[in-house]
Amino acid sequence: MTNKYSSSLLTMMYVISVIILASLIIGFGTLTLIFLILGVVALVNPSARLGILHDILSGIGNVNSPWAILFAILFLLFIIAMSILIAWSVFKLIQNVQHKIFFETSTLRYIKGVLWGYGAIIIWDYLGSVIAGSFGLDIGTIGSDQSSSGISLLMWFALYAIYIIFKYGIQLQDDSNKIV
Amino acid sequence: MIKVTIDKVLLDRQITSKMLAAEIGITPANLSILKTGKAKGIRFATLARICKVLDCQPGDILTYVADDATDDDQLA
Numbered sequence: 001m002t003n004k005y006s007s008s009l010l011t012m013m014y015v016i017s018v019i020i021l022a023s024l025i026i027g028f029g030t031l032t033l034i035f036l037i038l039g040v041v042a043l044v045n046p047s048a049r050l051g052i053l054h055d056i057l058s059g060i061g062n063v064n065s066p067w068a069i070l071f072a073i074l075f076l077l078f079i080i081a082m083s084i085l086i087a088w089s090v091f092k093l094i095q096n097v098q099h100k101i102f103f104e105t106s107t108l109r110y111i112k113g114v115l116w117g118y119g120a121i122i123i124w125d126y127l128g129s130v131i132a133g134s135f136g137l138d139i140g141t142i143g144s145d146q147s148s149s150g151i152s153l154l155m156w157f158a159l160y161a162i163y164i165i166f167k168y169g170i171q172l173q174d175d176s177n178k179i180v
Numbered sequence: 181m182i183k184v185t186i187d188k189v190l191l192d193r194q195i196t197s198k199m200l201a202a203e204i205g206i207t208p209a210n211l212s213i214l215k216t217g218k219a220k221g222i223r224f225a226t227l228a229r230i231c232k233v234l235d236c237q238p239g240d241i242l243t244y245v246a247d248d249a250t251d252d253d254q255l256a
Contacts, residue, residue, distance in 0.1 A: 178220040180210050 014094045021087040028080045035073050075128045082117045082124070089113030103166075103173045111163050118159065122152050183243045184214055184222075189234050204229040 089110040096107050126149065190200060201211040204226065213219050227238055234241070 180214045
């Protein structure tokens with residue numbers, strides 16, 4: 001079923017997904033480390049606290065609340081964490097296709113991973129923009145464009161429909177396997 | 181539901197499950213699925229081979245058993 005062209009495309013997709021996954025993991029780890037260090041410095045050295053707050057505040061927006069900074073950091077880390085979930089699920093899906101593992105529960109599990117990750121990002125993005133609005137926080141650089149929310153939702157619906165169809169397909173295969 | 185009562189016939193014919201599976205050309209695992217009632221169906225070709233090897237009729241190894249009352253109500 002998979003010819004030479006598909007095989008080359010799959011290999012390319014596999015390599016790109018590995019690179020993206022590695023980048024996201026390294027980025028998440030680095031950001032977590034940086035924020036932890038900044039947090040520790042701010043706690044230990046009160047004189048540095050104002051400087052750190054000023055630097056971060058000027059990058060985010062016109063706010064005075066440290067809680068807003070904490071929210072922005074958590075917002076960013078959560079988005080990256082969900083992106084890692086999506087990237088890992090897609091990486092495993094491509095791996096399954098390469099090994100010709102199609103209608104198995106593992107494949108369904110990875111599709112569910114993409115579904116959960118993408119859904120969480122859509123919901124968190126929406127909630128984040130609502131909460132950020134009340135803080136007067138500009139998350140334009142880390143949040144998504146609001147005009148694409150409808151399209152994101154439609155894509156999630158399409159992905160969910162594919163998940164249900166796949167689940168039914170696996171059930172049909174199981175029933176077929178039990179016909180002796 | 182249809183119950184598969186192949187064990188009794190195997191015992192009468194002094195044939196093991198492994199031997200039967202080899203004779204009819206299915207894996208012992210698939211024969212086990214059939215014997216334990218986990219099978220969703222059986223192909224006529226498989227049924228014919230079983231009957232040929234065991235020298236029996238389909239009715240000798242397949243028995244209809246009435247479902248529970250709740251299942252019957254659901255079907256209705």
